[in-house]
Amino acid sequence: MSLLCVGSVALDTLEGPFGRHEDVLGGAASFFSTAASFFAPVSLVAVVGADFPEAHVEFLAGRGIDTRGLARAAGRTFRWGGRYSDDLARRETIFTELGVFEVFDPTLPDGYRDAPFVFLANIDPDLQRRVLEQARAPRFVAADTMNFWIGGKREALLKTLARVDLLVINDEEARQLAEDSSLLVAATRIRAMGPRSVVIKRGDAGAVLYAGEEIFAVPGYPLENAVDPTGAGDAFAGGLMGTVARAGSADAETLRRAVVYGSVMGSLAVEGLGLDRLIRLRASEIEERFARFRELVRFA
C-alpha cells in the first residue's frame, strides 16, 4: 500500500574523514523515500529551488517514487552543512540555509490524499500538520522531529504529536522532549502526548520499540565499514514505514519486523557517502542484512 512522505529535500555539504563534498543530494525525505521505495510505492511531498539538479529528480522517479508532490519554487534549495569527527561519533552543524523551505506551503496532488500510510519527516511541525490535514483518512501516521522544533516550537509539535500513531526519534531528542534522562520514562511520557507507539533510535546502540505492553530492542549492527552517518535515521524510518506499508498493517508483529528492516536500511546507509550506498543497493542485499540481524541476536 502507498506511503506518503513529507520532509526536506536538500543539498548537503559534508565534511569528515571521507573528505569534503558539496551539494550532495540529502534531506530527510530523500533518505526516507529512497529507503522506503525498496518496500512500497512512495509519494513525496517537498520543495526544491530553481538550482536543484534535474538528475536528482530523475533518480527519485527512477526509484518509483511519485515526485508530483515535489514542488519547484523560485529561490535556492534547502542546504545543510555538517562536519563529523574522525571517528564519526560527533557531528556539528556548520550551516543551515532554509531557502525555499521558508515559504513552503505543501499542497497534496490528486491521489496523494488517500495514502493509507503517512510519514512526517523532520520539518516544521506546523508543516507536518498541514500535510496531515489534507490526508483523507490515513490508517497509520508516523513522524520524526529534532531538537530545533522541540526547543523552539514545542506547542506546535505537541499539536502534531496528538495526531500521530508512532514517533520515531533519537535518544537525545526523546530525553529532551520528555524532560527525563531514562529512555523508558521518556517513551512513557511521549506516549502520553499522543503516539501510541514510540521508536527510539540509539545510533550504534540500536533501536527500541515501545508499543502497547511490548518492548522490542534491536542491537546496533557491527559495521566494518562505516563511512557517513548522514541520513541513517531517515533511512531507518524509511525501512520501518516501508515495511508497514508493504504489510498493509502496523500490528505488533509487523512493527517488530519493521524495526529490524529499519535497522537494516540505517546500517546500509552508513556504508556510503550521502545516499551513495542506497543508490547502488540491490534488494537481495536488504534480505542478506536482515538475515544477519537474525543471526546477530539468535540464541537457543
Added chain:
Amino acid sequence: MSLLCVGSVALDTLEGPFGRHEDVLGGAASFFSTAASFFAPVSLVAVVGADFPEAHVEFLAGRGIDTRGLARAAGRTFRWGGRYSDDLARRETIFTELGVFEVFDPTLPDGYRDAPFVFLANIDPDLQRRVLEQARAPRFVAADTMNFWIGGKREALLKTLARVDLLVINDEEARQLAEDSSLLVAATRIRAMGPRSVVIKRGDAGAVLYAGEEIFAVPGYPLENAVDPTGAGDAFAGGLMGTVARAGSADAETLRRAVVYGSVMGSLAVEGLGLDRLIRLRASEIEERFARFRELVRFA
C-alpha cells in the same frame, strides 16, 4: 563443573540518588561469585582484613561458595568509595584504599587447583597470573580488567591476556586497551593479544560477543527500577561464566546463551543497592528475566 574466581572482596561506600551507604559488601569477586553461585559451584580466592564482618563470609558460604580461599590478613579490608550522578549515568571514584590487597599473594587451597573454569576478576594482572599459574589445567579462562591496569601495568596485563580465552571488558576500556574508537576494531585487536573471544559490555546499550567468525549482540534490558549500577559488570561476568561452568563447555552456542544470562544477572544487580538484589534473588526470577530477554529480541 566448578568455577574458580579471584578478585576483590571489598567494603564499599556508595553515594547517589539512593543516599549514602558505608561499608557495604562489594568488590568484583563478591558480585561475580554471588551471581555465578546460582549456576555452578564457585571457589573464591581473595583477601579481607581483620575488620571484615564475619556475617559477609557466612552469606557467601550460605550461597554455596567455597570460601577456603578467602584469606583473612592483619590490616584493613579493601575499601572503595563511589558517587553516582542523579541519573546514574556517571560515576566518580571518591577514594580507593587497597588495604590488605597491597600485600596479597594468593595461594590456592587444595581442591581449587583442578577447577576447569577460571575467572580472573579485575585485580592487578600480576595477581591474576599468579593464580593462573597455580591452576593445573583449566579448560577455559576468562578475565576482566580496568583502565587503571590498562594504563599503569600494560605489560603485565598483556602477559596475562596471552593466557586468557575470553576477555570480558567494558566499552571504554576496550577502546583504551586497543587504542581504537571502533568496538569492532578493538575486539579484533584484543583477540590478537591472546583471547580467542571478547565480550564488550556497553552498560545500558547491552553487550556484544566476538567469538570465532561470529558476532552476537544482546540489547540492554529496559529497567523500570534502576537503583545502583555498582557491580553490574561483575554480576554479568558471573552469570556468563556460571552458565559456561554449568554447561561444562564454552562452545559458540553456550557462549551466546551465557551472554544472555550475563545480561540477566547484570540487569538484576542494578535493581538493588550493592548486592541487595542478588541476596534476595530466587532462581525462578533468573529464568523469568531470561524469558523476557527472549521476548525483547523476538521477531518473525
